[in-house]
Amino acid sequence: MSTINPPAHPEADPRVKAVFDDIRATRRSDFVNQLWHALAFDPALLESTWAEVKRVMATPSTLDPLTKEMVYIAVSVANACSYCVHSHTAAARAKGMSDAQHAELMTVIALAAKTNHLANALQVPVDAVFDAGR
Amino acid sequence: MSTINPPAHPEADPRVKAVFDDIRATRRSDFVNQLWHALAFDPALLESTWAEVKRVMATPSTLDPLTKEMVYIAVSVANACSYCVHSHTAAARAKGMSDAQHAELMTVIALAAKTNHLANALQVPVDAVFDAGR
Amino acid sequence: MSTINPPAHPEADPRVKAVFDDIRATRRSDFVNQLWHALAFDPALLESTWAEVKRVMATPSTLDPLTKEMVYIAVSVANACSYCVHSHTAAARAKGMSDAQHAELMTVIALAAKTNHLANALQVPVDAVFDAGR
Amino acid sequence: MSTINPPAHPEADPRVKAVFDDIRATRRSDFVNQLWHALAFDPALLESTWAEVKRVMATPSTLDPLTKEMVYIAVSVANACSYCVHSHTAAARAKGMSDAQHAELMTVIALAAKTNHLANALQVPVDAVFDAGR
Amino acid sequence: MSTINPPAHPEADPRVKAVFDDIRATRRSDFVNQLWHALAFDPALLESTWAEVKRVMATPSTLDPLTKEMVYIAVSVANACSYCVHSHTAAARAKGMSDAQHAELMTVIALAAKTNHLANALQVPVDAVFDAGR
Amino acid sequence: MSTINPPAHPEADPRVKAVFDDIRATRRSDFVNQLWHALAFDPALLESTWAEVKRVMATPSTLDPLTKEMVYIAVSVANACSYCVHSHTAAARAKGMSDAQHAELMTVIALAAKTNHLANALQVPVDAVFDAGR
Numbered sequence: 001m002s003t004i005n006p007p008a009h010p011e012a013d014p015r016v017k018a019v020f021d022d023i024r025a026t027r028r029s030d031f032v033n034q035l036w037h038a039l040a041f042d043p044a045l046l047e048s049t050w051a052e053v054k055r056v057m058a059t060p061s062t063l064d065p066l067t068k069e070m071v072y073i074a075v076s077v078a079n080a081c082s083y084c085v086h087s088h089t090a091a092a093r094a095k096g097m098s099d100a101q102h103a104e105l106m107t108v109i110a111l112a113a114k115t116n117h118l119a120n121a122l123q124v125p126v127d128a129v130f131d132a133g134r
Numbered sequence: 135m136s137t138i139n140p141p142a143h144p145e146a147d148p149r150v151k152a153v154f155d156d157i158r159a160t161r162r163s164d165f166v167n168q169l170w171h172a173l174a175f176d177p178a179l180l181e182s183t184w185a186e187v188k189r190v191m192a193t194p195s196t197l198d199p200l201t202k203e204m205v206y207i208a209v210s211v212a213n214a215c216s217y218c219v220h221s222h223t224a225a226a227r228a229k230g231m232s233d234a235q236h237a238e239l240m241t242v243i244a245l246a247a248k249t250n251h252l253a254n255a256l257q258v259p260v261d262a263v264f265d266a267g268r
Numbered sequence: 269m270s271t272i273n274p275p276a277h278p279e280a281d282p283r284v285k286a287v288f289d290d291i292r293a294t295r296r297s298d299f300v301n302q303l304w305h306a307l308a309f310d311p312a313l314l315e316s317t318w319a320e321v322k323r324v325m326a327t328p329s330t331l332d333p334l335t336k337e338m339v340y341i342a343v344s345v346a347n348a349c350s351y352c353v354h355s356h357t358a359a360a361r362a363k364g365m366s367d368a369q370h371a372e373l374m375t376v377i378a379l380a381a382k383t384n385h386l387a388n389a390l391q392v393p394v395d396a397v398f399d400a401g402r
Numbered sequence: 403m404s405t406i407n408p409p410a411h412p413e414a415d416p417r418v419k420a421v422f423d424d425i426r427a428t429r430r431s432d433f434v435n436q437l438w439h440a441l442a443f444d445p446a447l448l449e450s451t452w453a454e455v456k457r458v459m460a461t462p463s464t465l466d467p468l469t470k471e472m473v474y475i476a477v478s479v480a481n482a483c484s485y486c487v488h489s490h491t492a493a494a495r496a497k498g499m500s501d502a503q504h505a506e507l508m509t510v511i512a513l514a515a516k517t518n519h520l521a522n523a524l525q526v527p528v529d530a531v532f533d534a535g536r
Numbered sequence: 537m538s539t540i541n542p543p544a545h546p547e548a549d550p551r552v553k554a555v556f557d558d559i560r561a562t563r564r565s566d567f568v569n570q571l572w573h574a575l576a577f578d579p580a581l582l583e584s585t586w587a588e589v590k591r592v593m594a595t596p597s598t599l600d601p602l603t604k605e606m607v608y609i610a611v612s613v614a615n616a617c618s619y620c621v622h623s624h625t626a627a628a629r630a631k632g633m634s635d636a637q638h639a640e641l642m643t644v645i646a647l648a649a650k651t652n653h654l655a656n657a658l659q660v661p662v663d664a665v666f667d668a669g670r
Numbered sequence: 671m672s673t674i675n676p677p678a679h680p681e682a683d684p685r686v687k688a689v690f691d692d693i694r695a696t697r698r699s700d701f702v703n704q705l706w707h708a709l710a711f712d713p714a715l716l717e718s719t720w721a722e723v724k725r726v727m728a729t730p731s732t733l734d735p736l737t738k739e740m741v742y743i744a745v746s747v748a749n750a751c752s753y754c755v756h757s758h759t760a761a762a763r764a765k766g767m768s769d770a771q772h773a774e775l776m777t778v779i780a781l782a783a784k785t786n787h788l789a790n791a792l793q794v795p796v797d798a799v800f801d802a803g804r
């Protein structure tokens with residue numbers, strides 16, 4: 001099920017085809033996953049979303065690609081996005097995440113969730129020493 | 135403000151003192167932040183929480199300490215835990231996170247939040263290829 | 269699947285029948301969706317929920333019906349309620365939401381999610397000028 | 403700070419006065435907390451909100467008053483509502499919640515948050531035996 | 537679907553078998569639900585998670601077992617954990633939750649969610665009287 | 671407090687100055703709110719965030735400006751972003767939102783939150799008729 005009707009032949013639209021081609025080239029794979037097919041119902045939204053994903057996740061930067069995928073998974077778990085947890089766990093594995101690292105990632109996420117709820121239940125004021133501002 | 139009244143002299147309780155001593159020894163710092171003072175209202179909760187934080191965050195493992203802090207920040211941001219975002223950003227900086235890495239961490243968190251909401255709005259079914267199960 | 273067992277013949281209960289009749293009359297449709305069948309396990313909960321939905325969503329007011337549906341979708345996406353995203357996207361379409369408006373709604377939701385996470389990561393104090401209070 | 407300007411003399415409006423009087427009578431206290439002063443900017447919203455709070459929280463029912471307050475706190479913590487966590491923790495204490503019960507409530511909330519995140523990370527399919535539906 | 541591949545013969549690992557045996561003994565049932573099969577991919581994570589669940593949920597304490605399950609459901613609903621809502625609703629029913637109590641639990645959760653969003657929309661400052669701190 | 675140290679003289683950096691100038695020109699106001707000062711610690715993040723906000727929120731489109739602000743508020747409330755609720759409520763007022771519309775916006779948000787939690791508690795399967803997909 002989905003809330004939009006993805007175009008039956010998305011690549012008939014040259015703007016969609018250009019994005020799909022770039023996805024395939026960037027990932028060195030023929031596979032274009034469902035999220036992009038769904039976003040193809042609006043080429044502008046597809047273009048801007050892919051451009052940002054490519055710029056942030058597929059461009060060398062100060063954080064290594066696997067760390068970025070693990071941060072992505074962490075946010076997706078907390079936001080309860082089933083699709084994103086699945087797709088980014090697959091991506092993390094493709095970038096070398098081992099079973100041990102996956103288990104540890106879950107351990108950190110679970111601990112953070114636990115103390116997030118404890119701190120929000122306690123409503124503790126933030127220590128002044130944590131202020132990075134002026 | 136807080137929802138509990140932290141004990142005025144927490145270390146008068148030997149169980150609390152043992153935890154605070156271990157926090158100071160583990161972090162090589164005299165500073166014990168407010169969350170632990172607040173949790174001291176229940177020594178058992180204090181002990182179990184600190185034991186887990188120490189085991190997960192302060193024990194060498196397959197993920198490096200800074201990566202774990204960044205995952206922790208990501209979950210805390212998504213769960214809107216102000217205290218946790220402050221304390222773990224300070225911890226990440228203490229473990230060497232640069233301004234550039236901090237900016238990039240925020241960029242990844244922001245992108246993940248964006249696509250989490252897009253995927254949850256589209257309600258796209260998960261691609262079969264992402265299933266890691268049997 | 270569901271966590272309750274919806275009554276097999278909900279309209280055998282006159283309180284349930286009265287609500288279902290009002291749903292059909294209000295919507296000018298014979299269709300009563302699953303949420304109401306599920307809520308029928310407790311007639312009082314069914315009555316109070318429908319009364320509020322009818323009062324807020326199906327009564328002319330200062331916000332037009334489509335705007336209200338789009339706000340409803342926005343909250344449902346952020347709260348990760350799959351059922352609600354589906355049902356209220358269908359309702360918005362029935363009230364005239366075009367594909368272009370749907371794409372733009374998603375764009376605004378996605379941007380809001382992004383800056384929500386940025387602001388929660390930065391923990392910026394609120395500007396005094398935004399205070400509407402005395 | 404707040405996003406609305408609460409009326410300076412809310413009880414000059416007889417609809418507001420009637421609600422405030424009922425809050426004081428129901429709680430046997432002269433104190434009307436800030437949330438109601440804020441909601442007084444719209445008497446209809448004030449009336450419907452208080453009517454529901456009174457009906458659900460201040461009417462004898464199958465769940466005892468303290469259990470209802472603890473459930474309320476649990477939801478408020480997960481939704482990161484600082485105001486609600488404060489006000490309902492105060493209410494739970496007024497209804498007899500001991501320090502030990504408070505600590506245990508936090509322990510259950512923290513564990514639930516932890517396994518919520520684990521299950522959402524694992525994306526485990528729901529066991530058929532948990533289905534209460536037909 | 538799931539993000540990990542659960543071991544085909546989990547109890548071939550003695551650490552997993554010990555946990556599964558303890559789950560069966562504690563619950564007096566032969567059934568071990570999918571979450572534990574999934575966690576078996578990492579015996580240490582399985583052990584620590586079960587130990588905490590057993591200690592918090594299956595040990596007599598100041599809160600009765602059904603109250604703890606209802607608090608667990610409340611957090612799981614707010615965190616949108618489908619698996620947890622299903623499994624803990626089944627657990628609450630096994631511990632005696634009636635249909636009337638279930639309906640009332642949902643009523644309280646729904647009201648809390650409503651006022652959480654109202655208070656977060658109003659951004660009302662917390663009344664000083666709610667501060668339990670020094 | 672904040673997690674970063676905003677630059678003391680942000681407009682000494684020409685990239686920051688260009689963004690701040692564009693914010694002032696777009697809003698026809700001399701005021702640049704704290705979020706942008708904070709984001710100025712990383713000019714690239716500042717530039718990309720403002721470019722997106724300007725494109726989505728300050729460019730004529732199929733949704734009117736006030737509707738977009740109300741959707742933005744709805745997401746921000748559900749994500750518990752205090753800063754965003756304040757800044758976008760102020761923006762909505764500047765674009766003409768009346769007290770009556772504000773009250774109604776809160777009423778819709780509160781109702782959506784309520785039914786989101788009900789549907790997530792009931793775990794009702796989505797009606798096939800809501801599927802917009804092929």
